[in-house]
Amino acid sequence: GRARILKAFDDVNEHFKKLFTTLFGGGEAYLALTESDDPLDAGLEIMASPPGKKMQNLGLLSGGEQALTALSLIFAVFMTNPSPICVLDEVDAPLDDANVTRFCDLLDEMCKNTSTRFLIVTHNAVTMSRMNRLFGVTMAERGVSQLVSVDLDSAERMRARDHNRDH
Amino acid sequence: GRARILKAFDDVNEHFKKLFTTLFGGGEAYLALTESDDPLDAGLEIMASPPGKKMQNLGLLSGGEQALTALSLIFAVFMTNPSPICVLDEVDAPLDDANVTRFCDLLDEMCKNTSTRFLIVTHNAVTMSRMNRLFGVTMAERGVSQLVSVDLDSAERMRARDHNRDH
Amino acid sequence: MDFTRLRLSGFKSFVDPTELIIEKGLTGVVGPNGCGKSNLLEALRWVMGENSAKSMRGAGMDDVIFAGTASRPARNLAEVSLNIFNNDRSAPAIFNDEQQLEISRRIERESGSAYRLNAKDVRAKDVQLLFADASTGAHSPSLVSQGRIGSLINAKPKDRRKILEEAA
Amino acid sequence: MDFTRLRLSGFKSFVDPTELIIEKGLTGVVGPNGCGKSNLLEALRWVMGENSAKSMRGAGMDDVIFAGTASRPARNLAEVSLNIFNNDRSAPAIFNDEQQLEISRRIERESGSAYRLNAKDVRAKDVQLLFADASTGAHSPSLVSQGRIGSLINAKPKDRRKILEEAA
Numbered sequence: 001g002r003a004r005i006l007k008a009f010d011d012v013n014e015h016f017k018k019l020f021t022t023l024f025g026g027g028e029a030y031l032a033l034t035e036s037d038d039p040l041d042a043g044l045e046i047m048a049s050p051p052g053k054k055m056q057n058l059g060l061l062s063g064g065e066q067a068l069t070a071l072s073l074i075f076a077v078f079m080t081n082p083s084p085i086c087v088l089d090e091v092d093a094p095l096d097d098a099n100v101t102r103f104c105d106l107l108d109e110m111c112k113n114t115s116t117r118f119l120i121v122t123h124n125a126v127t128m129s130r131m132n133r134l135f136g137v138t139m140a141e142r143g144v145s146q147l148v149s150v151d152l153d154s155a156e157r158m159r160a161r162d163h164n165r166d167h
Numbered sequence: 168g169r170a171r172i173l174k175a176f177d178d179v180n181e182h183f184k185k186l187f188t189t190l191f192g193g194g195e196a197y198l199a200l201t202e203s204d205d206p207l208d209a210g211l212e213i214m215a216s217p218p219g220k221k222m223q224n225l226g227l228l229s230g231g232e233q234a235l236t237a238l239s240l241i242f243a244v245f246m247t248n249p250s251p252i253c254v255l256d257e258v259d260a261p262l263d264d265a266n267v268t269r270f271c272d273l274l275d276e277m278c279k280n281t282s283t284r285f286l287i288v289t290h291n292a293v294t295m296s297r298m299n300r301l302f303g304v305t306m307a308e309r310g311v312s313q314l315v316s317v318d319l320d321s322a323e324r325m326r327a328r329d330h331n332r333d334h
Numbered sequence: 335m336d337f338t339r340l341r342l343s344g345f346k347s348f349v350d351p352t353e354l355i356i357e358k359g360l361t362g363v364v365g366p367n368g369c370g371k372s373n374l375l376e377a378l379r380w381v382m383g384e385n386s387a388k389s390m391r392g393a394g395m396d397d398v399i400f401a402g403t404a405s406r407p408a409r410n411l412a413e414v415s416l417n418i419f420n421n422d423r424s425a426p427a428i429f430n431d432e433q434q435l436e437i438s439r440r441i442e443r444e445s446g447s448a449y450r451l452n453a454k455d456v457r458a459k460d461v462q463l464l465f466a467d468a469s470t471g472a473h474s475p476s477l478v479s480q481g482r483i484g485s486l487i488n489a490k491p492k493d494r495r496k497i498l499e500e501a502a
Numbered sequence: 503m504d505f506t507r508l509r510l511s512g513f514k515s516f517v518d519p520t521e522l523i524i525e526k527g528l529t530g531v532v533g534p535n536g537c538g539k540s541n542l543l544e545a546l547r548w549v550m551g552e553n554s555a556k557s558m559r560g561a562g563m564d565d566v567i568f569a570g571t572a573s574r575p576a577r578n579l580a581e582v583s584l585n586i587f588n589n590d591r592s593a594p595a596i597f598n599d600e601q602q603l604e605i606s607r608r609i610e611r612e613s614g615s616a617y618r619l620n621a622k623d624v625r626a627k628d629v630q631l632l633f634a635d636a637s638t639g640a641h642s643p644s645l646v647s648q649g650r651i652g653s654l655i656n657a658k659p660k661d662r663r664k665i666l667e668e669a670a
């Protein structure tokens with residue numbers, strides 16, 4: 001058990017460092033095992049500083065910076081031991097346009113390097129446009145969900161229709 | 168103390184019912200005092216059902232529906248006893264385009280009915296376009312925040328620049 | 335192991351039988367607030383063995399069964415099934431010869447839920463083990479629920495360590 | 503009571519003196535991730551008497567003092583001041599004749615913070631009372647921090663009741 005966890009820690013840490021600087025366009029981050037000498041009982045500490053900033057308490061990172069740091073860690077685990085499925089429910093909500101694009105660039109890279117399948121819920125038009133395929137969930141009958149396959153052009157129309165219906 | 172709280176409860180409840188149906192374009196919601204006969208010790212229960220749906224446990228509402236219900240309650244308190252300042256930090260993040268528009272319509276109404284001043288942080292272009300004025304926060308020098316006044320046109324450019332800088 | 339298809343019936347707002355084909359790469363799910371996107375993703379977590387009603391956003395597990403609308407009566411049964419292509423032979427021994435696996439979970443109001451693997455009754459434990467061996471499962475860090483992306487950062491260090499077990 | 507201006511210096515990422523004019527209606531605050539938007543809003547809550555370092559996202563209250571960057575040294579002092587137009591005469595008696603009120607809070611590293619009202623030293627309690635009487639303050643439900651919009655819904659019913667006290 002211990003040797004496996006230590007090996008996993010080293011691998012995840014290597015990937016985490018690289019993914020953080022990719023997502024932030026610089027800066028520095030690393031993982032540390034704390035609170036106990038036994039890796040099976042230790043805590044996992046995350047040290048992160050965006051470009052040009054000091055290494056600080058993670059709580060001081062902004063909403064968007066925390067989301068990107070968390071994504072770097074999740075994807076680092078994937079690179080170490082790919083999972084068959086990944087589900088991300090509106091993780092792009094706190095991101096500005098520049099970071100949404102970096103997030104999508106990273107998703108493309110994950111698709112090239114692993115066989116993980118991704119299900120991504122989003123309201124963001126940039127993220128929608130970067131998907132390989134889109135499913136729409138609608139409630140044509142109030143309270144009853146239906147799944148429809150959507151091509152990208154009609155997704156734009158769907159957003160517009162939502163927008164116009166209520167005016 | 169008790170009489171004041173009961174009066175406040177009645178007033179807030181009246182406003183909450185109306186604001187909920189405005190924000191959801193229908194449906195029904197109300198407040199209830201529970202857990203104790205003494206209003207100073209009671210709990211405040213929120214019952215809400217979006218249009219066409221059954222009255223259910225609040226936890227089953229979606230992310231966007233919870234945000235709108237919470238906003239209805241906050242604004243109901245305002246209508247009862249206006250506060251000089253209201254600060255909303257990315258509350259529109261979970262909302263789809265149709266609900267962002269309704270949220271902005273409601274903000275306009277609050278400005279007409281109260282003298283509350285609003286500070287609204289957003290990444291959403293629709294919300295930005297509905298503001299009376301915009302301030303941009305930038306870090307021209309990494310790690311150092313600066314406040315600049317932005318007119319709406321250059322806000323569009325600012326978003327685009329952010330977007331292009333990283334490509 | 336590849337996930338290929340998810341089917342729901344009577345699960346939360348998906349009262350009518352619904353099928354989601356899961357292909358390689360990036361599948362986007364879009365739609366207005368409250369239409370059922372998160373419910374769809376929760377069906378996947380549920381069929382993989384989720385036992386906490388709270389993490390399904392309900393008071394009790396029966397809250398996953400369609401509760402009815404203004405025009406439709408409530409149901410008493412919900413079922414979700416997941417199809418898997420077992421190319422890397424990572425299933426428990428008794429099922430490992432099969433290429434295609436279908437795991438399903440069915441719940442009846444006030445009488446609990448039961449699992450099946452390729453139409454044979456199995457225990458919840460068997461299902462949970464199947465997914466754990468394939469580095470996934472109901473509590474996998476790669477299933478990020480709405481609003482929870484920051485929770486990895488705000489978690490206590492000992493809780494965060496659990497993510498390494500997924501990588502081991 | 504109208505809030506008219508907020509000034510910061512050495513507060514979190516706002517190391518240089520910064521002034522935000524607060525006018526009637528809707529003032530939008532925009533900018534990329536991590537640039538300091540939430541820090542600006544927190545300065546308002548802090549000057550109104552916020553005493554919990556955790557709700558300022560720090561480990562200790564000294565975390566609100568500029569901690570330095572790759573090219574600037576850390577500071578030891580932070581100050582925020584808020585200008586108020588006292589048109590409805592809702593200030594404590596000793597200040598109620600004044601039309602303009604300026605509340606300021608200053609913190610020095612490792613030696614705590616102090617408040618002033620129109621250049622006179624006052625206690626934290628006086629400041630908190632001033633805002634409570636005007637239905638606002640550091641814990642007002644109308645100051646919604648990032649990611650906290652859902653917390654009103656998920657709070658326990660007894661905690662939610664506190665919002666009624668704001669309306670009373």
Ligand SMILES: Nc1ncnc2c1ncn2[C@@H]1O[C@H](COP(=O)(O)OP(=O)(O)OP(=O)(O)O)[C@@H](O)[C@H]1O
Binds near residue numbers: 217
């Ligand atoms: N057991 C159930 N029976 C019927 N409807 C249900 C049940 N459980 C939840 N719902 C409904 O599902 C809706 C929420 O769906 P969901 O959370 O998936 O929305 P969403 O598409 O993710 O929206 P958002 O974009 O706001 O996050 C609620 O309106 C709720 O009434």
Ligand SMILES: Nc1ncnc2c1ncn2[C@@H]1O[C@H](COP(=O)(O)OP(=O)(O)OP(=O)(O)O)[C@@H](O)[C@H]1O
Binds near residue numbers: 541565570648
């Ligand atoms: N005491 C401090 N000294 C210097 N910088 C600080 C201090 N406290 C916080 N910061 C910096 O402020 C930044 C976060 O700012 P803030 O949370 O206001 O961003 P934001 O504009 O709200 O971003 P988002 O859009 O992602 O929410 C962090 O990068 C952090 O390093």
Ligand SMILES: [Mg+2]
Binds near residue numbers: 089229231372373480
């Ligand atoms: Mg959702």
Ligand SMILES: [Mg+2]
Binds near residue numbers: 256648
């Ligand atoms: Mg912020």
